[in-house]
Amino acid sequence: MxxxxxxxxxxxxxxxxxxxxxxxxxKKSLEDxxxxxxxxxxxxxxxxxxxxxxLAEEKGIPMCQDTGLPVVFVKLGNVEVENLRKGIxxxxxxxTTDIPIRPNIVDPLTRxxxxxxxxxxxxxxxxxxxxxxxxEITILPKGFGSENNxxxxxxxxxxxxxxxxxxxxxxxxxxxxxxxxxxxxxxxIGGTSDLCLKLGKKALLGKVGERNPDPELAKLEEEILSxxxxxxxxxxxxxxxxxxxxxxxxxxxTHTAGLPIGVCVQCWADRHATTRIYDN
Numbered sequence: 001m002x003x004x005x006x007x008x009x010x011x012x013x014x015x016x017x018x019x020x021x022x023x024x025x026x027k028k029s030l031e032d033x034x035x036x037x038x039x040x041x042x043x044x045x046x047x048x049x050x051x052x053x054x055l056a057e058e059k060g061i062p063m064c065q066d067t068g069l070p071v072v073f074v075k076l077g078n079v080e081v082e083n084l085r086k087g088i089x090x091x092x093x094x095x096t097t098d099i100p101i102r103p104n105i106v107d108p109l110t111r112x113x114x115x116x117x118x119x120x121x122x123x124x125x126x127x128x129x130x131x132x133x134x135x136e137i138t139i140l141p142k143g144f145g146s147e148n149n150x151x152x153x154x155x156x157x158x159x160x161x162x163x164x165x166x167x168x169x170x171x172x173x174x175x176x177x178x179x180x181x182x183x184x185x186x187x188x189i190g191g192t193s194d195l196c197l198k199l200g201k202k203a204l205l206g207k208v209g210e211r212n213p214d215p216e217l218a219k220l221e222e223e224i225l226s227x228x229x230x231x232x233x234x235x236x237x238x239x240x241x242x243x244x245x246x247x248x249x250x251x252x253x254t255h256t257a258g259l260p261i262g263v264c265v266q267c268w269a270d271r272h273a274t275t276r277i278y279d280n
Contacts, residue, residue, distance in 0.1 A: 002135055002277050004083040004090070010277060011091025014139040015070065016099050018273040019062040022053050025208040026184075026245065026270045033182060033235075033242035042240025046182075049235070049268055064269050067101040068141030070123040071201065077132035079279045088125060088137075089118045104144075126198065138205060138274040146183065146267040149175035152197055155259040161220065164189060164261055169227045171263045172244065177237015180267040182245045184208060185228070188262035191252035200264030203248035205272055212249055221247045235268075245270075 027050070034046045056063035070092050074084070093116045095101050103115045105122055117123075130136075151171035155163050168187055175183075188199025211218040225247040234240025245268070254260060 001080045001082055002279050004087040006277060007081070007084060007087025007135075007137070008090040008094065010137060010275060011072075011088050011139065012094045012098070014137060014273040014275060015092060015095035015101065015141065018139050018141050018271045019067050019095075019099060019101060020056050020060060021273075022056075022063060022269065022271060023208075025210075026268075027053060029208045029245040030182070030268065033245065037235075037241055039234060039240040041238050042234045042242070045235035045238060045240070046242075062099065062101070063271070064143060064267075065102060066143040066145060067099075067104065068143045068271070069104055069147070070117060071140040071142050072123045072125045073138040073140065073202065073205065074125060074127045075130045075132070075134075075136035076127055077130045077134050077136075079133060079135050079277075081135055085125065088123065092117050092123060126202070134276040134278045136274065136276045138272055140201070140204065140272040142201070143267055143269070146179035146265045149179045149265045150197065150200070151263040152193060153261045154193060155261055157257070157259050159259060163259070165220070165224055165227065167261050168224050168247070168263050172228050172265065173231050173233065175265060176233055179265045180269075181233060181237060182235055182242045182268050184245050184266040184268075184270045185224070185247045186264035186266065187224070187247060187249045188264070189249065189251040189260070190254035191260060192254070193260055193262075195252055196260040196262035197264065198262075199250040199252060200262040203250045204264060204266050204270060205274075206248045208246045208248075208270060214251075217249045217251065221249050 096117045105119045106113045186200040186203035188196035228244045233243040
């Protein structure tokens with residue numbers, strides 16, 4: 001049995017890692033962006049971001065004051081698990097007080113803060129059933145400077161691939177500097193309105209710089225990324241060559257009458273951490 005306490009401790013460690021240590025793939029993409037940048041202000045912004053990342057790791061403190069809303073992805077295999085949701089919630093509460101994590105979660109109407117980063121339906125937990133002998137947990141702290149710029153379009157099938165490209169690029173350009181670029185853009189295509197947005201968020205878990213194994217989606221990712229970076233919005237929206245570090249796409253089958261498109265914008269702090277727990 002994987003106990004509630006093990007889940008609690010695991011979620012705490014994952015949140016701590018995600019908040020403080022940025023993945024090597026994201027750091028490399030920022031370093032690569034600096035190498036090609038000629039715009040002086042853009043270079044200063046990327047250098048400041050890289051210094052911020054370095055100091056966060058050195059001092060063991062979160063890399064951004066917005067430590068995000070905790071989004072949890074679970075892959076549940078053939079293992080026995082005790083109180084999964086409670087274990088996750090308790091881990092987030094412990095992270096909030098001990099790391100510490102900024103208390104971000106409020107009632108949407110009264111704006112009263114729960115002070116523990118847990119509330120009604122929060123954290124959102126996505127559970128995928130797998131035929132394996134482990135439980136995999138991923139924490140994605142989602143800041144709302146970027147989340148506020150997400151977009152959904154229930155497109156018509158006739159709009160096709162050109163319509164997908166146009167909507168994604170249009171959504172990113174509309175956001176300008178608000179989501180703290182250079183961004184990572186997750187795109188969900190197909191499914192239902194809620195599923196395509198979820199796929200967009202799930203796409204953010206892919207490694208920055210790695211192309212989709214589906215050649216058609218890989219081509220689409222490259223084309224959208226190129227169009228976004230032609231905009232010149234640049235780091236922090238102040239000009240430059242790199243507005244987005246990458247575009248990641250996931251797709252689902254959908255209804256014959258629809259073409260849902262979900263765009264999930266992530267800031268330069270593309271934070272997430274994953275681990276697997278075995279019942280032994």
